[in-house]
Amino acid sequence: MTDRVDVVVVGGGQAGLAAGYHLRRQNLDFTVLDASPAPGGSWQHMWDSLHLFSPAEHSSLPGRLMPAQTGETYPDAGHVVDYLADYEKRYDLPVQHGTRVDAVRHDGDQLLVEADTGLWRARAVISATGIWSRPFLPAVPGRSAFAGRQLHTVNYRSPADFTGQRVVVVGGGNSGAQIAADLALDGQVEVTWVTQREPRFLADDIDGRALFDVATARRRALEEGRSDTGGVASLGDIVAVPPVRAARDAGLLVAKPMFTRLATNGVRWADGGHTVVDAVIWCTGFRPALAHLAPLNLRTAPGHIPTDGTRALGDERVHLLGYGDWTGPASATLIGVGRPARDAARQIKALCAPK
Structure with a gap:
């Protein structure tokens, strides 16, 4: 049996939930397929002492302010997990946890999404799988010989x-x-x-609020044809x-x-x-988790799919959300993912409109 929807969102972390919020506002029929058995995305797996860079009110997804955490200026990872679980429930987002997407394929004028629990046909796909599942280890001499x-x-x-x-x-x-x-x-x-x-x-007084402002200023400069400010990377x-x-x-x-x-x-x-x-x-970084998109042949270089905003240049039905600045300035952050998620939902709505 194959389910049919307007949009399949692959990934139910912060980017997938922001996408779901805006797809709902566009009155599109969608489902969110998330490999994790529980809400919270990668925040469920952070180290014990990790806290956000920003206060709660500056770390929110669209439509719902993150509540402050008692006794903490910068919320910890557990507080973020609770917030994402509440967000998913509050907006009644159709997230199917414990569902791993293996492949997305061409299927005429639609896309066929193959998961370990079944098949979906969709008019568009938003990939929001992030990077946490693809840790990168450098090829350092002797790594395989180390006994520790x-x-x-x-x-x-x-x-x-x-x-x-x-x-x-x-x-x-x-x-x-x-x-x-x-x-x-x-x-x-x-x-x-x-x-x-x-x-x-970075300077001691810079936190996530300032970083978001810097990323936003860079986006505006590029949109207006002005010189690249360098964004956050220019600060440290x-x-x-x-x-x-x-x-x-x-x-x-x-x-x-x-x-x-x-x-x-x-x-x-x-x-x-x-x-x-x-x-x-x-602590050597990550690579985007994009293996499920391999059958679409969208890559032009190893590990990279060219995009215009979130839209894949090789297929207008495919959007990438939350992987970093190449899929929207600050889109890998809680506060920054809302705008590119909104833009993706609007473009998909136009794509799905009767011709």
Whole structure:
């Protein structure tokens, strides 16, 4: 049996829910297929100490302000999960959890969505699968020979898992700095933080509110044909959230240049030195989870589907939402995904209108 809808949204995290909100406002028939068994998207899997960069009122999806979390200026990940679950319920969004989409294929003037629970035919598809399910590990010499523990950002939970151990944290972005700070401030872990280049901290007074304003200003400049301001990347790589500031100011967050290779029991440095370590945490980023779109042959380069806003250039029926600035400025953030979700829904409404 094949279900028919106007739109299938693949992914039920923050981007998928924002898409659902705006599709409902356009009176389109849609379903949201989400591989996770429960609401909350990737926020369900964050490390214990993680907090947002912004206060609750500046971290909201369209139509519903995130309530403040008692005792916290910056809400933690659990609060975000509760907010997303409430958002899904409040707007009665048709999310089917525990449904993995394997492929999207051409089917005449429609698209055929193949999932592990059945088939859907749709006039358009919004891919909102994000990046969390595709952690990236660099090809560092000796990685397969290292006998200690290796894990990625997605597997990290708390310093308690490394008490009494020597840990190397790799990565000069927010996750690397925050996890290194989390371990260092615990006091029970010997931490070495390594980065490819000198860490670039944003000014201490910059949080998610300011970053969204910067991304918005860049979008407007580009739309008006003015010079590219560089956006958030021009300011730095690491938001100085309170734990990062505390560790940095205490001298606990000093990065070393990247090691040259892994040995059986540790890391080797460019000067020939060797440090014995028990674990390596790779905070080395992610790749977009786009394998389900492979049958449509939309890629022109490895890992990248060209878009105009959210719309795939190779097929106007396909929209990509929430993967980063290439699918809408700040679209990978809670507050930033609303505008590109609205634009995608409007374009799909026009596509579905009687000719």
